[in-house]
Every structure is written in structure tokens, then in C-alpha cells.
Amino acid sequence: MSLDPGIHRRPVPLARAYRLLNHGPTVLVSTRHDGRDNVMAAAWNMPLDFDPPKVAVVIDRSTFTRRLIEASGRFALNVPPRALVDASFAAGSLGGATLDDKFAACALRSFDAQVLDLPLVEGCVAWLECEVIAEPHVQQAHDLFVARVVAAQADERVFSDGRWHFDASTDALRTLHHLGAGAFLASGEPVQARPVGPTPD
């Protein structure tokens, strides 16, 4: 199965962008400032609003990513598929400050974002371009960053009409959910809720 995002990448309406993160995938945070690109992994992320969409993500103060975000005011969240599990774990393990090219060190490649001056991660299945909403207190106290989503894209093979849809033919594109220490769960079977309560009879 091709991981080339250029063929299958489609825009996602902003009102549906929260759906890309709603089920709790681990993401790769990509950044660019002053000629330096970087990427790291972040399991601690969530949607924060529907439309206009906002997100929250935890960016530890010790990371190079944090310095680039504080300097540039922007980042992208890239949703890696199972096929990128090794690279995603490397992105969460290696420090970026001392690497000339952390993308290469993680066996990742980038392409340019649509709206913001940012690198996006090739082979991911969703991409959200984000502008930081300054919240200095929670940034300092809790390493918590709030941002508005200004553009979103997804791989149409697994996300279309505002909904993720995985099957046996797209197993390699299932999203990753980090348990810890390099162990992940892939997104699994669909489960549809039925209404609870008295049924007419």
C-alpha cells in the first residue's frame, strides 16, 4: 500500500477537523522556525472546540519543539498510521536540538503545509495546521498549549465525509494510540451505540 500522501490527501472542512483527533490518536508535532524544522511525538492532545476548531496539546518545556513553537507561534499535528510506528516512536525518543535533521534521523520526510509556513509529515493520514492562542499561564504552569486549527487535510482512503473508516484493506493506515514505552494499540473495530431507554411497542 502506497503511503504517498500526495495522491490521497484531501482537504477536510474546518468544522470537521475535530473528528481527526476525537478518537485519541498519538500525533507528531511538526515545527519550523528560522530555517530549522523539527518533529516530535505527543500522545497528550485533544480537540478543544468544534467550529472554529481549537486543539490542546502538551509540549514539555525541555523539548526543542517547545522552543520552536514559542518562537514561531505555530505547529502542525500530523496523525501517523501504523506503518509509521517505528518512526513515530523515534520522534518521541530522540532530542531535536542536537540533530541537524531530526526528520531524517527518524526516517521521516516532510512536505510544505498549505496555509502556514510549516513542514508536514509524509505518510501520515491526517494533518492539522495550528496557530497558538497565547495562554502564558497554562503554558508555564502545565506545559499546555491551546491553538486554533486553520487548515486540515486527511487521507481519503481512511477519512472522508467527516468520518474515519478503517477495514482490512487499510490495516497499515490505522491510527496509533500510545500505551507507553513504544507499545501502541492500533485503532480497532467499529462499535455503534444504540439508543438507551424505553422503546415504543
Place this chain on the structure above:
Amino acid sequence: MSLDPGIHRRPVPLARAYRLLNHGPTVLVSTRHDGRDNVMAAAWNMPLDFDPPKVAVVIDRSTFTRRLIEASGRFALNVPPRALVDASFAAGSLGGATLDDKFAACALRSFDAQVLDLPLVEGCVAWLECEVIAEPHVQQAHDLFVARVVAAQADERVFSDGRWHFDASTDALRTLHHLGAGAFLASGEPVQARPVGPTPD
């Protein structure tokens, strides 16, 4: 398979409590104030720190849960398994303010928390008791609540030694990851990352 948590419920060390939410499950937020208990669903939650553990969760200002949390300063996050999908969706759909007993309306039952004066949800697979850390600005601006975890428990059939572990015998206990509109994905197959980079030869 029994869903009775009384038999299989075990304490989780606080330093491992973040692992209960690390893979992005939808949770049920349970609350108690002045004789009223309530429960709602929240897909938008994440760990915020390791030890002492903190969490973040989005609680819309229109919800009854929000009123109870602002009055009491506490809530619990309960991680529902697949077997509770209908009840979890009901908890996310029904308003609590006008219901005498929202637990009953959702076909849920509660038991008392260990440390805080809170109801926990029977049949869940993990439970985190949380005290709100007052962050008035982000509560108002973004409906975002930050809290410290003061006690945690999990069902030992699927979480032990700080790690989730699901297999065919515990399918009904897999966690739920909300896509939207009552459609969920169950937690899926394990995927273990291998180190990226040059290998010795």
C-alpha cells in the same frame, strides 16, 4: 463475562495513572454535589503530567456536570468498556439537569469512590478521582479544566503492571474511542515500535 468491578478492581499507583488515559479513550465524567449525582461522556480528555498525575478535560458550559464541578471542585473520570457503549452514548446525549437520576436513565449504576466524595461508574475498566486545579481563565475561555489525580483504580483483567492488555477473551472490556454521533472504535491490536537508526553489524 462479568462486568462487576468489585471483584476485579485494583488500585493503580499514582505514578502510573496517566497510562489509563494515554491511548485516548472516551471517558465518563461523574460528579456529586449537595446530594445530586451526575454523569456525562467526554471524548476530549488527556493526561497532563506523570507524577503527581494531572489531567485535562473539556466540560462545556451548558452542561449540568459543569455546574456540579464548579460547585464541588472534583470529578471522576471513568473509562467505559465496549460493553457499556450504549450507556456511554446516552450519557453524552441526555441532559442531566432535568433528570432525577441520570445514572438510571442511562442504565448505569454507581458505587462510592475511595478518596473523594464521588460516585464511580460500575462496569468501567478504569477510574480516576480528580480534584480541580483552579484555572479560571481557561475554564471560562476554553471550557478547559485541569485537575490532579488523587486516586486511581483499574480492572486487573485488562490493566496490570501499568499496562493495558486486551485479547480475544476480553473483547467486551476494550476501551472506546469516539468518532462522532455514536460511532466508536474499540481499542485494537498491539503494535510494538522497534528502534529506528543504524543497527550494529
